[in-house]
């Protein structure tokens with residue numbers, strides 16, 4: 514409803530810029546891919562069109578979505594020309610703060626005061642990037658994951674002085690584009706990378722300590738909690754498993770492995786209050802009894818469907 518009335522300029526026509534362009538244009542937005550010169554921008558545009566045709570041929574996209582990308586996507590080798598008429602400008606250039614600062618300054622010099630500016634940075638604090646702008650209130654992080662065309666999640670990251678109305682606006686547009694956005698704080702690694710890197714560090718430590726090899730760890734993660742995580746987040750899993758079970762497990766781990774496995778204070782407090790998750794009518798997600806019952810009832814069906822999908826994909830996905 515709103516996307517087809519929205520024009521978006523994407524500065525940086527590389528891997529992520531192209532993916533973001535496909536996502537937005539297939540949902541009806543008009544997008545201009547901009548790069549440092551016409552050759553790069555045209556190449557980036559050509560790559561999106563070729564990928565889109567391939568995705569339609571493989572059945573990842575409908576023919577209508579493919580046509581929408583081709584109709585709605587253009588390119589420009591000039592920042593000043595490319596941003597004309599844009600409601601939102603996405604900065605998707607190299608992950609270097611000085612390059613991003615220069616590009617953000619250049620963008621602000623050629624757009625009107627009411628144009629929203631978003632960055633797809635992976636790890637640079639949004640507040641640090643905002644320092645380049647004279648109107649930082651129109652700026653926020655909108656972090657797509659790779660490949661943007663297929664991964665549903667998007668982190669929407671306001672910094673300290675972002676206009677409070679902006680995150681909800683971006684969430685609405687991203688939801689309309691079929692994404693699953695969540696507003697998260699401007700903290701190091703945001704949500705995804707902080708959790709992903711915490712897991713990798715512990716996995717690497719197990720390899721370094723000789724407890725299991727990379728192949729064994731990958732097998733167990735894919736086939737145990739990683740299997741669950743394809744459908745449920747860590748809080749849904751904990752609420753279903755039982756918070757008392759989690760607290761006891763942390764106590765054993767802390768005894769053997771030390772302080773990094775101390776029971777999280779919020780978990781200890783819940784268990785002390787008798788909140789054991791769904792089984793006691795509580796839990797981190799605060800689901801009603803009916804919602805919790807529905808989630809548990811849906812779980813086994815979801816897991817059996819996921820097991821079937823894994824079997825179908827066997828040999829190609831792992």
Ligand SMILES: NC(=O)c1ccc[n+]([C@@H]2O[C@H](COP(=O)([O-])OP(=O)(O)OC[C@H]3O[C@@H](n4cnc5c(N)ncnc54)[C@H](O)[C@@H]3O)[C@@H](O)[C@H]2O)c1
Nearest residue numbers: 525526527528529530548549605606607608633634635659
């Ligand atoms: N690749 C990933 O897995 C991934 C995932 C999430 C976020 N990101 C983030 O997305 C951003 C882009 O990453 P990428 O993988 O698409 O990089 P990329 O190297 O594929 O593309 C960057 C593009 O920016 C262009 N560019 C550089 N300076 C420019 C300027 N001044 N004006 C216009 N265009 C300019 C380059 O020519 C290039 O086409 C980075 O901030 C990265 O951290 C990447």
